[in-house]
Amino acid sequence: MVAKFEQILEGLTEPQLEAVTHIDGPLLVLAGAGSGKTRVITRRIAYMVAQGLPPWNIVAVTFTNKAAGEMKTRTMALLADMPGRPGARVMVSTFHSLCVRILRQYGEAAGLPPGFGILDSADQTKLFKQVLAKVGLSVENFNPNAVQGQISRAKNNLQDPAQVTAKAVSFFDKGIARAYVCYEEMLKAASMVDFDDLLVKTAVLLRDNAEARGQLQEKYGYILIDEYQDTNKAQFVIAHMLAMNHKNICATGDPDQSIYGWRGADIQNILEFEEFFPGAKVVRLEQNYRSTKVILKAASALIENNRGRKKKDLWTENESGEKITVVHARDQHHEAQEVVQMLQAAQRETGLTWDKMAVFYRTNALSRVVEDALMRAGVPYQIVRGTEFYGRKEVKDVLAYLKVIANPRDAVSFERIINVPPRGIGESTITKLSAFASDHGLTWLEACTRAREVPDISVKVADTCRKLAWLFDSWRKDTLGTETPGTVAGQEFDDAGIDSRQAADPLFDPALAQFAQDQLVDDDSETDDFKASEPGSVRASTQENSDDGVAQQASAADGTNVLVPSMKIRDLMEKVVNEAGFRQKRKNNSDDEEITANVDELINVAAEFDLRNTGGSLQEYLEQVALVSDVDRLKEGSGAVTLMTLHAAKGLEFPMVVMVGLEDGLLPHQRAFSGPDSRRDMEEERRLAFVGITRAMRKLILTCVESRMVRGQIERQKPSLFLGELPPECLETRDLTFHAPPAGSPGFSDTAASFNAPVSRPAPSGNGRRLHASGYRRGLLVRHAKFGLGRIEEVMSAGPNQRVRVNFQSCGLKTMVTAMANLEPLDR
């Protein structure tokens, strides 16, 4: 065991050692950029376990799944020699997944329905539109984004609708308050929570429920929170409630890297840690192991312009290194071309591989031009962006089916797919069904089942609705693990189908259903704890009673809390895709192939989930999908240049970094000049630039342009004021603007760029097709985690959505999206 300690503590510097060995009582690690923070965290956890602390009492919280995964792997590696591999029992998760875990366990105490779903941001936007319409706020006066932001801020500050309503004075605030009330009602009716709720409901639970708090304090006896500078009020409350008794809390972070203030993160949480936890030990890690002296000097000089910051002296023993290159280009095309050439030069001359290089930008919109240039030059790249795969329409559609299966109240998802693929349920039908459903207090599915009772719906359309509802019922049975004797899924629909289904359903009371159908009596609300809380409901007063017995009945009838899968997610998905009609050929078959490929890939990813997660429930699958972030999908050693926003870059490092668009209005962003709190915003922009610069290990390139196309308009740009804050002796400037013709004249940018470009476009290869930038090519032998060995038959497209057709030994031809499939090339 002594040897174990030595190994864990080996090679640590004095301050690192202090942090690692401080176990009991509050600890704040102020870790400068590149100071070995992850190293400290993983060693500290390993040290705690090696000392004999029960690993299941230790929880480490990070912001992304990727960081969590990395931390877990590294911790486990450190504890690999210990018997029983205790590292596997340490909980390392994101704030959001930790909260989901707590809320699933304490759902009832937190006032959540069993089997609640998680609303993603696209669905949230959709719901907000409905809210504004319902509450009667005109989009002219109330910008949906602004309203959404206000409500999110209120939530994260733990203010409920009643508090916001009470405080609202102005017309605008009152509107917001009404929207908040309505939004919460709609969420509740749909059994959904949004991202904010995950944190907020957990915070409130811990604050108000002594029993739950006590149990959780005991369970999470040692907590560690990374990136503490980016925590908001709700996260702060969670941390404090968990730690208030045992005080075994370790917070790590760097105030200079706080970049989420706009999202409610409060930098005071880390700045005032010592006041909240008197006697806290504070360790400062100031030696940088990542960057050259030049890069570090520039970063420090920049950040010193921020007032109201704790002074910190970053230093390094690394070499001085090359100067930072600042490139002035004419326009965005020129800029992109120069970037590509510099990347190519680095690859050629210093042998740096593509995956050691990254391009950062302030807004996603800036990526396109760079992407284009890389693709034309045949340089492989991977782009970190959200709407890439899970944002695709067909992917969202299939997932919406699964969401309704898991949670039949999910109106947002159901409305999304009621006529997808097209089945002849038009807008008028939807309106009628919706009215019928709300009149009778039914879910969409129930309304569909009873579509024949809805006035003015033809028998034909009604039966289409009933068929859809029947399909869902059959899928839900698959999910629940109950067999449906006498009916085969997918068979021709008829009345007998519904009857036998109902008869076979052990949770279904035929007598009650018959009664309901005959009398059109609103019986369902009695078994429905949610409807009971609707305003104006006479049952509101009985809600307390319904919380235990009746509510459980209702949820059991829903099936929402008993999602024990009898079927693998992959198989369920396949079934849904087939039976819902996703496989049917559409008319314009140009998109058809792509859509099919995406659906196939979604199924592949589900198969991987099944593999990793044997017996994983549908709910768990949907949770995991809801909580993946962009960075999580980033791969190292992919052999590709990485493109991402500055925000996404936090926590990463690359030997060579290019930051594009260093212009006033972009970085710092326009908002920092014109917003209501511009000084605060400007400092956050500066921290963002600081984060970008400190990602670079050896070579940093900053670019700006003279004129740039912004929203279709050519704008004249000024170099970022941040450039002026960097020490001139660290910089080497390349001005490539020459005597450009006056900017602003129409057509200038395109012609100039293509005319002046030192032409590095590669000659089209052989058959005149583009090069396949990713390195995947026909005939390449690859390995897939699930399907094993295969050979690429065809490369179908290039770019981030690239698809390849692979012939696998195990199962034949499959089409997959390379960005998702994680194929391992086996040839050189």
Next chain:
DNA sequence: TGGAATTGGCTTTTT
């Protein structure tokens, strides 16, 4: 009812 064509809004950043 469904597909094509036109309009309009948009741009920070994201778990």
Next chain:
DNA sequence: GCCAATTCCA
């Protein structure tokens, strides 16, 4: 300039 949503047309 791009994308989504709305409107228009068959």
